[in-house]
Every structure is written in C-alpha cells, then in structure tokens.
Amino acid sequence: MGEEAFDAIVVGAGPAGTSAAYLLARAGWQVVLLERGDYPGAKNVMGGILYRKAMEEVVPSFWSEAPVERHISEQRLWLLSPDSALSLGYKSKSLAAEPYNAFSVLRAKFDSWFAGKAEEAGAILVPQTVVEELIWEGDRVVGVRTGREEGDLFAQVVVVADGVNSLLAQKAGLHPEIRSHQVALAVKEIISLPPEKIEDRFNLEDGEGTAIEIVGDSTRGMVGMGFIYTNRESLSLGLGVLLRDLVKSGLSPHDLIEGMKAHPAIRPLLEGGRTEEYAAHLIPEGGWEAIPPLFRNGLLLAGDAAMLVNGLHREGSNMALTSGRLAAETALKAKEAGDFSVGTLSAYRAALERSFTLQDLRRYRKIPDLLATHPQFFTLYPPVLNEAAHEILTVDGKSKEEKIGLIKKRLFQRLPRRTILKDLFHLWRAFR
Amino acid sequence: MKLEDKLYLLKFKPEEKSHLMPQEGDCQRCQGRPCTTFCPAQVYKWEGEKLVVSYENCLECGSCRIGCEFTSIEWRYPRGGCGVSYRFG
Numbered sequence: 001m002g003e004e005a006f007d008a009i010v011v012g013a014g015p016a017g018t019s020a021a022y023l024l025a026r027a028g029w030q031v032v033l034l035e036r037g038d039y040p041g042a043k044n045v046m047g048g049i050l051y052r053k054a055m056e057e058v059v060p061s062f063w064s065e066a067p068v069e070r071h072i073s074e075q076r077l078w079l080l081s082p083d084s085a086l087s088l089g090y091k092s093k094s095l096a097a098e099p100y101n102a103f104s105v106l107r108a109k110f111d112s113w114f115a116g117k118a119e120e121a122g123a124i125l126v127p128q129t130v131v132e133e134l135i136w137e138g139d140r141v142v143g144v145r146t147g148r149e150e151g152d153l154f155a156q157v158v159v160v161a162d163g164v165n166s167l168l169a170q171k172a173g174l175h176p177e178i179r180s181h182q183v184a185l186a187v188k189e190i191i192s193l194p195p196e197k198i199e200d201r202f203n204l205e206d207g208e209g210t211a212i213e214i215v216g217d218s219t220r221g222m223v224g225m226g227f228i229y230t231n232r233e234s235l236s237l238g239l240g241v242l243l244r245d246l247v248k249s250g251l252s253p254h255d256l257i258e259g260m261k262a263h264p265a266i267r268p269l270l271e272g273g274r275t276e277e278y279a280a281h282l283i284p285e286g287g288w289e290a291i292p293p294l295f296r297n298g299l300l301l302a303g304d305a306a307m308l309v310n311g312l313h314r315e316g317s318n319m320a321l322t323s324g325r326l327a328a329e330t331a332l333k334a335k336e337a338g339d340f341s342v343g344t345l346s347a348y349r350a351a352l353e354r355s356f357t358l359q360d361l362r363r364y365r366k367i368p369d370l371l372a373t374h375p376q377f378f379t380l381y382p383p384v385l386n387e388a389a390h391e392i393l394t395v396d397g398k399s400k401e402e403k404i405g406l407i408k409k410r411l412f413q414r415l416p417r418r419t420i421l422k423d424l425f426h427l428w429r430a431f432r
Numbered sequence: 433m434k435l436e437d438k439l440y441l442l443k444f445k446p447e448e449k450s451h452l453m454p455q456e457g458d459c460q461r462c463q464g465r466p467c468t469t470f471c472p473a474q475v476y477k478w479e480g481e482k483l484v485v486s487y488e489n490c491l492e493c494g495s496c497r498i499g500c501e502f503t504s505i506e507w508r509y510p511r512g513g514c515g516v517s518y519r520f521g
Contacts, residue, residue, distance in 0.1 A: 042521075
C-alpha cells in the first residue's frame with residue numbers, strides 16, 4: 001500500500017466504522033476502511049436486531065435496498081422454568097408498517113451491503129487487513145501500521161471501531177484490559193426453516209418477524225439472556241451469559257445452547273430445522289462504568305470498542321451506528337476548525353451525551369452491578385413466577401383463596417418478604 | 433448436535449502460527465483450568481501434562497483472553513483474511 005495519506009482511516013467495517021466511513025466519504029473525504037475479515041461481516045456476530053431509526057440517520061430508507069430479514073412486529077419476554085414458560089408480549093400492526101421499528105439481520109450479508117454503500121460513496125475498502133499498531137507523532141495519532149507489507153497508512157484522524165476486543169483502544173491507552181464481569185459470552189446458531197413454517201409457528205404475516213428474549217432456566221442461574229429471532233428462512237437462536245459467571249460455572253457454552261434448544265417451550269419451534277452455523281462473540285456489558293475515554297489527539301473510538309451497549313434492552317447496533325455517525329460529524333467539524341486535537345474532538349463525547357446513547361447508559365448505570373449482585377433475578381424469580389402461573393391456571397377444585405395462599409406460602413419459603421421488598425427497592429433505585 | 437459437527441460447518445482459513453499463546457508456566461499452576469470448558473470451540477485441551485491449543489478452530493471471541501484468571505493468554509487477531517469466516521453472522 002505504500003505510505004499513503006488519507007483524510008480518515010476507519011478501523012473495522014461493522015456498523016460503527018462503516019457509518020463513519022460512509023458519511024465521511026459522502027462529505028468528499030479520502031477515506032480508507034480497513035477490515036480484518038475476508039469480507040465485511042465475516043467476523044461480525046450479533047443476536048440480530050437492527051434498529052431503523054439509527055440506521056436511517058445514516059442511510060435514509062435503507063430497508064428498501066438493504067438485505068434485512070424481517071421487520072419485527074412482535075416482541076416477547078419469556079421467563080423459563082426447567083419445563084415451562086411464562087410469556088409476556090407486545091404485537092402491533094403499527095410495528096408491521098413502514099417505517100418499521102426494527103429488523104432482524106444477518107451480519108455477514110448486512111455488513112457487506114453497508115460497506116458496499118461506503119465504497120459507492122467513495123471510501124476505499126481494504127479487507128483482509130489487521131491493524132497492528134497506531135502510529136504516533138508525540139502524543140498525536142497520525143496513522144496505523146497494518147499487517148501488510150509497507151502497510152503504514154496516515155491520516156488526519158483515525159476512527160477506531162474494531163469491536164469488543166479493541167486491542168487498538170488498549171494501545172491508545174484508552175482502557176486497561178477488560179474484566180470478565182464486563183462482558184458476556186454469546187453463542188448463537190442459525191437454524192434454517194422454510195419461511196412458511198416460520199410464519200405458522202410464530203403467527204406472522206409475510207415479512208413480519210418476532211423477537212423473543214428469554215430469562216431463566218436456559219442460562220442455568222447465570223446472569224444472562226437467551227434469544228430467538230426470526231429471519232426470512234432461518235432462526236437466530238442463542239444466549240449470552242456473563243463471562244465471570246460462565247468461568248465459575250464449569251459449564252460449556254455449547255452444552256448451554258443444546259440445553260436451551262431442548263427446552264419443551266423451544267424445541268417445537270425448531271422441529272425439522274437444520275443448524276447452518278455456530279458462532280460466538282463477546283458483548284460489552286459493563287455499561288456506563290466501563291466506557292473508556294472516547295478520544296485522543298487524532299483518534300475517535302466508536303461502537304463496541306467504546307463499550308456502547310445497553311445489555312438489558314439488547315441495544316447495541318443502534319449505539320454503534322449513532323456513535324459512528326457522531327464520530328464522522330465531529331471529524332468534519334474538526335476539519336473546519338483545522339484542529340484534530342482533543343480540544344476539538346472532545347465535542348464527540350458531548351454529542352454522545354446529547355444523544356440517547358450516553359443518556360440511556362447513564363440512566364442504566366447501576367443495572368450491570370444490580371444484576372451481577374442479585375442472581376435471584378435469574379435463579380429464583382423465573383421459576384417462582386412460573387409456579388404461581390401454574391397454580392392459578394390449574395383448575396382442580398381448590399378455591400382461588402386457597403391457591404393464592406399456596407402461592408404466597410411457596411413464594412415466601414424461597415424468597416422471604418424482606419428479600420422481595422429489598423429487591424424491588426433496589427430495582428426501583430437502580431433506574432433512578 | 434455435537435460441537436465437532438458444528439465447527440465442521442464453519443469456514444476456517446488457518447494461519448501457520450497460532451494466534452493464541454498461553455504461558456505454559458501459568459497453565460501448569462492453574463487448578464481449575466476453566467478455559468477447557470468455557471471456550472465455545474473447546475480450543476484448549478489437556479493431553480496428559482501437555483496443553484493442546486487447537487487455534488485453527490478458534491471463533492475469535494476473546495473469552496480466553498479475558499476469562500483466564502492469570503491473564504496468561506497472549507491473544508492477537510489472526511493475520512488478515514485468516515481464521516473463521518461467518519456466512520451468516
């Protein structure tokens with residue numbers, strides 16, 4: 001590649017990096033977009049929900065051309081006991097109508113398409129390229145050293161969007177090694193099924209999709225969540241558990257996902273399906289406390305590399321897209337000012353603070369710790385609530401008063417009143 | 433479905449050298465050896481007193497890098513274009 005100079009170098013062709021590269025290229029910048037995979041998306045995994053709002057702020061009406069799978073018209077929450085499921089859901093025709101709220105996507109397809117848009121806009125996509133080092137001039141980042149021969153590249157600004165294992169953010173001195181309570185390991189399978197089976201089993205009309213989040217039995221008491229999302233001709237099924245808990249548990253993630261697939265509420269949904277792919281990825285779960293400084297002289301940090309994920313709402317792709325967009329907007333202003341030092345780039349943090357990203361993460365700042373210190377939300381409440389539903393719904397000649405008495409008795413045996421009141425208080429306080 | 437069969441579904445382009453480099457001294461001291469269970473691709477296995485690292489099956493999640501209590505696993509990305517390629521992601 002030789003010693004080339006660009007306006008911007010973007011590291012990582014995921015939603016954060018590509019939105020930055022796309023917007024900068026559209027503004028007429030010379031942009032190089034570096035990707036370590038064979039193609040954009042080759043290394044990228046998420047549960048699979050992409051949010052319309054954040055994406056359309058980068059590419060308006062993208063869904064008419066992008067390879068999205070299904071628009072999500074129903075969201076469900078399942079609380080699992082070992083042999084039952086208590087379900088809460090919201091389904092709406094307005095979610096099934098344009099402009100839609102969210103889509104299921106497969107990242108290998110979607111990220112390739114998105115990077116193609118950046119190329120159309122003029123960005124130079126260079127796949128199969130690992131960035132090994134940042135190049136410094138004093139305390140300023142001026143470029144990157146890639147694994148290619150003569151692979152030094154220079155630019156006025158480097159946007160680091162290399163994902164959750166951001167070795168570059170570490171090299172930039174932005175954060176120390178991530179700890180095991182700050183990430184969840186997610187494993188996922190793509191299970192193919194004919195579209196009409198998916199529509200029948202999930203009660204969907206053509207093009208509509210369902211997103212199910214699952215709390216309880218499938219994570220075997222560990223802090224975490226399972227999920228089932230419908231794609232056009234497949235299901236994305238998986239679970240994420242806090243790495244700290246997984247390490248301690250002695251359980252294998254592969255056994256966990258097999259256990260989840262065998263659950264009586266889940267197995268019938270998968271009947272006749274074929275596993276096409278098995279994937280694993282870390283999810284940043286540290287929330288507000290884990291967010292590193294987001295800029296250096298000549299450098300901006302975006303997406304998972306910046307730990308921008310709201311785990312409780314499984315929102316990450318929207319934060320990645322928005323941080324990539326705001327990084328691009330900040331860089332454009334820096335160019336106008338002719339100054340890429342922290343003095344100007346600090347506007348990036350301020351812009352994120354004005355957006356839902358840091359506002360939500362600040363509001364949810366106590367949640368990661370709350371969940372990590374209250375395992376009963378995952379071990380006790382789901383089965384107890386299932387038992388209560390079972391009791392009240394079983395018609396067996398007992399009076400309702402007797403049933404409520406039984407439910408209370410069983411509940412308080414396992415969860416003393418004081419514990420419940422304390423948990424509710426902590427939950428309420430955590431959201432304040 | 434067995435893990436081996438799932439890994440068989442994936443496309444891997446192996447590098448000549450391992451991108452996962454545990455410090456054997458720490459591994460010998462390690463009691464629980466949790467990496468042999470929490471790694472989603474069971475890359476780490478003990479054969480007698482020797483740790484075998486099947487790096488060519490690595491899914492590049494980074495769990496071993498963070499989950500090893502000795503933080504003893506030197507971990508880098510495989511060379512550009514090498515390692516796993518997801519078709520769906």
